[in-house]
Amino acid sequence: MTVRERIFHIVNYLMFGIITLICAYPFYYMIINTISANDLSANGFINFLPKGFHLENYKQVLGLRGLSAAAVVSVARTILGTACTVFASAYLGFLFTQEKMWHRKFWYRFFVITMYFNAGLIPMFITMKTLHLTNSFWVYVIPTIIQPFYIILVKTYIESIPKSLQEAAEIDGAGILTVFAKIILPAAQPIMATVAIFAAVSQWNSFQDTLIYVTDQRLYSLQYLLYTYINQASSLAAMVRSGGTGAISGAVLASRQTPSSIRMTVSVIVVLPILFIYPIFQRFFVKGIMIGSIKG
Numbered sequence: 001m002t003v004r005e006r007i008f009h010i011v012n013y014l015m016f017g018i019i020t021l022i023c024a025y026p027f028y029y030m031i032i033n034t035i036s037a038n039d040l041s042a043n044g045f046i047n048f049l050p051k052g053f054h055l056e057n058y059k060q061v062l063g064l065r066g067l068s069a070a071a072v073v074s075v076a077r078t079i080l081g082t083a084c085t086v087f088a089s090a091y092l093g094f095l096f097t098q099e100k101m102w103h104r105k106f107w108y109r110f111f112v113i114t115m116y117f118n119a120g121l122i123p124m125f126i127t128m129k130t131l132h133l134t135n136s137f138w139v140y141v142i143p144t145i146i147q148p149f150y151i152i153l154v155k156t157y158i159e160s161i162p163k164s165l166q167e168a169a170e171i172d173g174a175g176i177l178t179v180f181a182k183i184i185l186p187a188a189q190p191i192m193a194t195v196a197i198f199a200a201v202s203q204w205n206s207f208q209d210t211l212i213y214v215t216d217q218r219l220y221s222l223q224y225l226l227y228t229y230i231n232q233a234s235s236l237a238a239m240v241r242s243g244g245t246g247a248i249s250g251a252v253l254a255s256r257q258t259p260s261s262i263r264m265t266v267s268v269i270v271v272l273p274i275l276f277i278y279p280i281f282q283r284f285f286v287k288g289i290m291i292g293s294i295k296g
Contacts, residue, residue: 093154
């Protein structure tokens, strides 16, 4: 490489390194503050390195009433909702590429137009109530199965797959379901992994559906419960640290809950599962998004 090329690469690496640090620092800041002495954290003394290491924040927050049941609900809705969304998006995206589908263009536009228009909150609530989905676990799954944006992604990707594969299978006697299961699904794994990431993150982070449609505490999602905990951080901090009124030692003071420690611990609990899962699908992500985006 020439001197100019080396300078260019060095500047690029430095710029992207700085941008990466800027993006990663908020997560790092939250984590080190949750494992540091709470009195130091509350006073803003924890910025780069943890001090007074302890895990009492996680122990006390994870011990809050109803958290384990809410976690089960969130995991179940994420797994089931993601699976249904991915399958529906893959199948509909495949159907919309089939020229022999009855009124294909009309149905495709019918699905796409729902991205831009909706009835609003009150009609949606009335619809869910009429369908007996309020205070039901299925309110987390059924309304999210059909997602026009994901269908567009899958359709665009499938259009990049050579049609000769389907034609060869049909010559050998394969039906539409056989073509979908044995030809399209294996070839469309990158875009399906991409849709799975989007759907899983959306399901895991969602709390508004619980807020609007659910009053049964047994069906509270983890996100909704943690959302209420964040809003009630001050009272929760007082509750989890309630105890004796005598002298407080330095060790007790360091692990004593504060509103800040509650908020940061809850935020880390919410974010960590996605941070662990996302790298697994990362290798599919760029490929799934980019393939089919350029024609010719």
